[in-house]
Amino acid sequence: MPSLTASANKAHAHGWTPDQPIISIRDVYKSFGKVEVLKGITLDVRKGEVVCIIGPSGSGKSTLLRCINALVPIDRGSIKVEGQEVNDPALDKLELRKKVGMVFQSYNLFPHKTALENIMMAPVLVLKRPKDEVEAQARRLLKKVRLEDKADAYPGELSGGQQQRVAIARSLAMNPDVMLFDEVTAALDPETVKEVLVTIRELAEEGMTCILVTHEMGFAREVGDHIYFTDRGVIVEHGPPATFFKEASDPRTREFLSQIL
Amino acid sequence: MLGAEGESGFTATAFNRRSLGFVLAAFALILAASEAVAQIRTTGGSEGIIEALIKWTPLLLLGPPGEFGGFVLNIAVSFLAMAIGTAAGLVLGLGQISLYAPVRKMSWAVTQFFRNSPWLVLLFFVMLLTPFHLRIGGVSIPLPDWLKATFGLSLPIMANMAEIVRGAVNSIPTSQWESAESLAFTRMQTLWRIILPQCVKRMIPPWMNWYAILTMATPLISIVGVNDAMTLTQDALAAEQKTELLMPMYGLLLVFFFIYCYPIARWTIYLERKYAVRI
Numbered sequence: 001m002p003s004l005t006a007s008a009n010k011a012h013a014h015g016w017t018p019d020q021p022i023i024s025i026r027d028v029y030k031s032f033g034k035v036e037v038l039k040g041i042t043l044d045v046r047k048g049e050v051v052c053i054i055g056p057s058g059s060g061k062s063t064l065l066r067c068i069n070a071l072v073p074i075d076r077g078s079i080k081v082e083g084q085e086v087n088d089p090a091l092d093k094l095e096l097r098k099k100v101g102m103v104f105q106s107y108n109l110f111p112h113k114t115a116l117e118n119i120m121m122a123p124v125l126v127l128k129r130p131k132d133e134v135e136a137q138a139r140r141l142l143k144k145v146r147l148e149d150k151a152d153a154y155p156g157e158l159s160g161g162q163q164q165r166v167a168i169a170r171s172l173a174m175n176p177d178v179m180l181f182d183e184v185t186a187a188l189d190p191e192t193v194k195e196v197l198v199t200i201r202e203l204a205e206e207g208m209t210c211i212l213v214t215h216e217m218g219f220a221r222e223v224g225d226h227i228y229f230t231d232r233g234v235i236v237e238h239g240p241p242a243t244f245f246k247e248a249s250d251p252r253t254r255e256f257l258s259q260i261l
Numbered sequence: 262m263l264g265a266e267g268e269s270g271f272t273a274t275a276f277n278r279r280s281l282g283f284v285l286a287a288f289a290l291i292l293a294a295s296e297a298v299a300q301i302r303t304t305g306g307s308e309g310i311i312e313a314l315i316k317w318t319p320l321l322l323l324g325p326p327g328e329f330g331g332f333v334l335n336i337a338v339s340f341l342a343m344a345i346g347t348a349a350g351l352v353l354g355l356g357q358i359s360l361y362a363p364v365r366k367m368s369w370a371v372t373q374f375f376r377n378s379p380w381l382v383l384l385f386f387v388m389l390l391t392p393f394h395l396r397i398g399g400v401s402i403p404l405p406d407w408l409k410a411t412f413g414l415s416l417p418i419m420a421n422m423a424e425i426v427r428g429a430v431n432s433i434p435t436s437q438w439e440s441a442e443s444l445a446f447t448r449m450q451t452l453w454r455i456i457l458p459q460c461v462k463r464m465i466p467p468w469m470n471w472y473a474i475l476t477m478a479t480p481l482i483s484i485v486g487v488n489d490a491m492t493l494t495q496d497a498l499a500a501e502q503k504t505e506l507l508m509p510m511y512g513l514l515l516v517f518f519f520i521y522c523y524p525i526a527r528w529t530i531y532l533e534r535k536y537a538v539r540i
Contacts (some may be wrong), residue, residue, distance in 0.1 A: 069443055097445035108440035109290075112458050125454065130414035174444060 016083025022047045022178060022209055023068060028077035030063055037063045038074070039233035045178070048207045052220035052241075055230035058255060061213040062105075064230075065180045068211070069100040082177065098127065101171030105183040107163040109155040115142065115166045116151040119173045127174065134173070141169035145199050161192025165199055172203075179203065181212045217260050221245055229253045288519065292512050310509050317497045321490050321514065329407070330488030335479040338411045338489070342479075345415035350422020357427045360448070368423070377422035378390050380413075381481055387413035388485045395429050407489075410482040418475055425467045429460035466533040473525045477518060490514055 021044035030038040037060040045051050053061045066072040068079055070086050072094045079086040081096060100173050109118050119138040123129045144150045145165035164184055171179060181200065183184045184192040197219050204210055214220055220227055221241045228238040229248070237250045248254050324330025329337075356368030375383070391409050395402040433456050441451040483491035494514050498506060 066439075071439055071442060093442075094445045094447065097443055102440075102443040104436065104440060106436055108436045110437070110441075110455050110459075121454065122446065126445045127451055170444070260322075 014080075014083030014085075016080075020083070021045055021080075022049075023211070024078075024080040025068075025079075025238055026078040028064070028067060028079060029075045029101060030060070030072065031075055037233055038067070039234060040077070041229055041230075041233070043235065043238070045209060045211060047177075047209055049225045050204045050210045050212065050223050051226050051228065052212045052224035053228045053230060054214065054217065054220060054238075054256075055228075059230045060233045061230055062157070062182050063091050065102065065182050065211065065213055069097050069102055069179075071102075077124045080186050086168075097250055098174060099177045100180060101174055101176035101178070102180040103164070103167050103171055103182065103184050105186050107155070107160070107167045107187075108166055109163055109170070111155050114152050114154055115147065115158065118155070118166055119170045122170070123173050138169070138173055141172055142166075143168050144202075146195070156252060159192060160188045161195045164188065164192075168196070168199055168203075178195075178209045178211065181210060181214070183215065185214070185216055215260070217257070219247075229256065231256070284519075284523065288512075288516055292509065292516075310506060313501060313503075313506055314509055314513055317494075317510070318513070320497060321493050321517070324488055324493065328488060332490040332494055334407060334487070335476065335482075335489050335491075336521070338407060338414065338479050338482060338487075339472065339476040341408075342411045342414040342418055343475055345412065346418025346475075347468070349415065349419040349420050351426055353419060353423035354426025354430070355452070358430055366429070370424045372420045377415045378422065380417050380478055381484065383416050384410060384413035384481055384485055387416070406485060407482065407487045409488050410485055413485075414475060414478065414482070418471060421471050422468070424496060425464050425471075426460070429463045430456055432463060433459055462536045466529050468538065469525055469529040469532070473522045473529070476522055476525075480514075490517060 014072070023043075023045040025041055025043045029042045041060070041064055043051070053064065055061055061072055063072055067074050068081065068086065070091060076085050077087065081100060082168065084096060085091065086096060109115075111120070113121065116135070116138055119141060120131070120134050123134040124131055139148065139151065142151055145168060147169075149160055150158060150162060150166070155166070158166065160214075168179075168184075185196050188196060193216070197216065199252070200210070200212070201223050203221075203228050211222065212224070223239050226238060227241050227244040229236050229250075229252075231252050235261070237248060237253045238244070239247075248257060320331060322332045324334060353368050353372055356364050357372065359365045359368065388409050391404060391412065393404060394402055430452075437455060437459070438451060441455045446455065475533070479489060480491035483489050483495070486492075491514065494510050498510055
């Protein structure tokens with residue numbers, strides 16, 4: 001089976017080459033009213049890398065993800081996705097979002113459409129791809145997330161874990177270059193967490209570039225190439241999982257890890 | 262979704278026989294009481310009244326022969342005013358959630374104005390403002406009074422529909438907008454393909470409610486000289502010149518409207534219950 005996530009021959013404007021970071025975040029600030037959520041975030045993600053962002057609730061992790069696909073505008077700093085500046089007023093948000101897939105904590109499937117329709121909608125309506133080709137891909141994706149028998153089920157008829165896997169397939173159908181996962185297992189019960197994590201692990205193994213905001217430390221350690229720990233809007237510490245989990249030096253990181261692990 | 266189960270559920274709840282029987286009994290009582298009053302006043306007896314009611318019923322229902330009028334005109338006006346009001350209300354409601362502040366503010370102002378104006382005053386305004394003929398290019402299209410009255414009644418419907426649309430759109434979780442946006446849908450695509458289809462179910466019960474209210478308000482058009490069931494009832498009473506016919510005739514008119522509107526009300530309640538469970 002050919003890779004479902006390949007983005008062959010995509011033209012890259014902005015002089016970006018695959019050996020540069022696919023996402024480059026520099027000194028990003030964001031406030032909601034008087035609350036400063038991001039206070040100078042800097043991080044790079046390379047192609048094929050799996051980056052996990054961990055940290056206490058309210059530390060700005062989800063906001064950071066939303067800034068990357070321009071759901072939330074940033075106040076200061078720079079975010080570049082494949083060389084394209086996200087903080088550019090002339091940014092073509094739609095072009096950006098075609099490259100960046102996002103999966104949410106609460107799945108957010110469209111409740112009036114079946115699983116198959118949920119997956120097919122964006123490729124057909126946004127990318128204007130032929131319907132039969134999209135349907136074939138959608139069915140392949142459903143098979144990949146082990147839900148081929150649920151093609152005609154409505155989201156209300158699926159369990160949380162099943163809905164989340166459909167949501168992942170829906171994002172993948174756009175053939176994105178990067179996937180953002182925003183606490184995708186936080187709303188699931190422990191048994192169904194696993195089935196979603198299996199899907200994400202497979203994606204990671206296929207070489208999909210992923211940014212995961214997660215509370216699943218074991219999973220982060222296992223699939224992550226790089227772990228970032230955020231607290232109160234700043235990156236406190238980061239490193240590859242082997243060293244990060246063993247040799248975290250900052251007291252805030254150690255305290256957080258001791259509470260979680 | 263409207264399988265056999267849904268329909269049997271509808272008959273069970275909406276046409277609860279006991280409640281329907283109760284209301285019909287109440288109407289029979291009103292008619293009997295009005296006839297009793299009439300009998301005391303005259304020596305004519307109830308047969309004269311029933312005959313008179315039967316005699317006038319075709320006129321009240323269908324209007325004078327060869328003319329468009331009577332109760333069917335009330336229904337036609339209610340259909341047309343609802344269609345115009347719904348279409349205009351959708352535009353106005355979406356205008357209220359526009360990203361452009363001037364459009365948003367204008368839509369809000371128009372909505373508030375027509376929502377808070379008496380229907381009868383609006384009706385007079387439209388009757389006086391609109392010409393008898395509409396000139397488009399060289400073609401002159403006559404605007405009959407009933408059509409002008411229909412425009413008049415569609416204005417408050419438009420404003421209330423706008424509120425229903427705005428409320429329904431706002432009731433859809435913002436996470437639906439977010440996930441559509443992250444899939445690179447445009448705002449228009451998100452609105453028409455994802456948000457509004459989810460709104461339809463929520464909008465149907467209040468929409469039907471306004472339809473029933475509108476239908477019951479259609480006798481207002483008799484005041485501006487349209488041959489509706491109300492005007493014809495008054496004409497018939499003028500022709501008969503019998504005071505004992507006043508209550509039975511108006512009672513008959515009430516029954517027409519009740520028979521038409523009551524099932525709509527029950528159906529609305531049924532749909533409200535049905536959709537309330539499925540959130």
